[in-house]
Amino acid sequence: MHEVGIMESALALVQRQVTAHRASRADRVVLRIGTLAGVEPESLRFAFDVVSRGTVAEGATLEIESVPAAAYCPTCQQEFAVETGFIFICTGCGDLCGEIRRGRELELSRIEMS
Amino acid sequence: MCVECGCGKSIPFGVKVLSVLAPSLLRPRPATEPAGAGPTMVTPPLASSQTIEVHASLLAKNDDAAGRNRALFSQRRMLALNLVSSPGAGKTTLLSRTLDEFGGETPCAVVVGDLETDNDARRLHRPHVPVAQITTGTACHLDADMVGRGVSALDLAGVRVLFIENVGNLVCPAAFDLGEAVRVVLLSAAEGEDKPLKYPPIFKSAHLVLLTKTDVARVLGFDCAVAADNIRRVAPQAKLIQLSARSGEGLPEWYDFLRTHLPPR
Ligand SMILES: Nc1nc2c(ncn2[C@@H]2O[C@H](COP(=O)(O)OP(=O)(O)O)[C@@H](O)[C@H]2O)c(=O)[nH]1
Ligand SMILES: [Mg+2]
Ligand SMILES: [Zn+2]
Numbered sequence: 001m002h003e004v005g006i007m008e009s010a011l012a013l014v015q016r017q018v019t020a021h022r023a024s025r026a027d028r029v030v031l032r033i034g035t036l037a038g039v040e041p042e043s044l045r046f047a048f049d050v051v052s053r054g055t056v057a058e059g060a061t062l063e064i065e066s067v068p069a070a071a072y073c074p075t076c077q078q079e080f081a082v083e084t085g086f087i088f089i090c091t092g093c094g095d096l097c098g099e100i101r102r103g104r105e106l107e108l109s110r111i112e113m114s
Numbered sequence: 115m116c117v118e119c120g121c122g123k124s125i126p127f128g129v130k131v132l133s134v135l136a137p138s139l140l141r142p143r144p145a146t147e148p149a150g151a152g153p154t155m156v157t158p159p160l161a162s163s164q165t166i167e168v169h170a171s172l173l174a175k176n177d178d179a180a181g182r183n184r185a186l187f188s189q190r191r192m193l194a195l196n197l198v199s200s201p202g203a204g205k206t207t208l209l210s211r212t213l214d215e216f217g218g219e220t221p222c223a224v225v226v227g228d229l230e231t232d233n234d235a236r237r238l239h240r241p242h243v244p245v246a247q248i249t250t251g252t253a254c255h256l257d258a259d260m261v262g263r264g265v266s267a268l269d270l271a272g273v274r275v276l277f278i279e280n281v282g283n284l285v286c287p288a289a290f291d292l293g294e295a296v297r298v299v300l301l302s303a304a305e306g307e308d309k310p311l312k313y314p315p316i317f318k319s320a321h322l323v324l325l326t327k328t329d330v331a332r333v334l335g336f337d338c339a340v341a342a343d344n345i346r347r348v349a350p351q352a353k354l355i356q357l358s359a360r361s362g363e364g365l366p367e368w369y370d371f372l373r374t375h376l377p378p379r
Contacts, residue, residue, distance in 0.1 A: 021164065
């Protein structure tokens, strides 16, 4: 459900950018979505299809770049990428880590317009 | 759609959901003639394609509103908590008892969100506690603007603790900062011990996890130690309290948590 609201925000930004650059339509919309953002790419695609109708982004290609999570270990003072799953174990010392450095991204990255 | 997001309410994706769309986005584009429709068609010169880097947060609007809420809470020296769980994990029951016990010594207020009805607000209503109900309609989470409006409807004079009961949902509320100082995620003994593994984003965003309904854990065959271990592994940053709003087990620890997190006056 909240994917619709998020997509509305995205399309409002797209609309503003397309107008500002005196283009007439968006051909490609690229989002960056972290794996911890709590947003399903499939739901976003569905929301895009519905919400983009009748806007400058109708028919545009939606590209979703997934941002893998990264955590920080205070013991080793290092950031490490989380390869799989949601249990963050430091690759240096094996401790469980709770400090998330990346993975919550929810952003409009770029727009191709014409 | 709502089934997908886990909030459990099956709303056909139709008029109801469309009604939340911004009107500007619904405005149809002027009809254009089909391509190749003959010499009468005026084709604008095709601007060359360009790529614009934007890098804008899709939650900027919510985050701005959350910032305003946070400023208000801190200016009033209020502790704001955002309570999140699946439907039925025991948020309202815990808050009711908390208002009676802890609320007797420390003035509290509540903002409660639900898809429909003001049942929870009525359950939480006490002469000494201001309560605002927000019905979200189709939205499966509270956002910061809704909370801001709920809060502005309350008389906050003297209030030290604001409880925000979110809509029952373990998925959607994860992304929405409400301006709270403490995010509390509840997991009840009537759910699976592996829920933290199934809904990691919300657990990872928690400051405090409450394992609720411990009074019925045994009869339901719920292993609190396994659940606690799963919580610790997914959310090592969070404090964990096991409690029952029915038997009262763990409640002193919960009240202590509230007391120690009160902002100094
Ligand atoms: N046994 C037991 N039942 C509880 C407890 N807390 C809540 N419940 C029951 O669980 C159901 C849902 O509780 P409610 O507070 O409405 O959950 P909410 O949807 O999270 O607000 C109700 O029938 C409550 O009586 C508890 O500590 N022990
Ligand atoms: Mg409730
Ligand atoms: Zn380490």
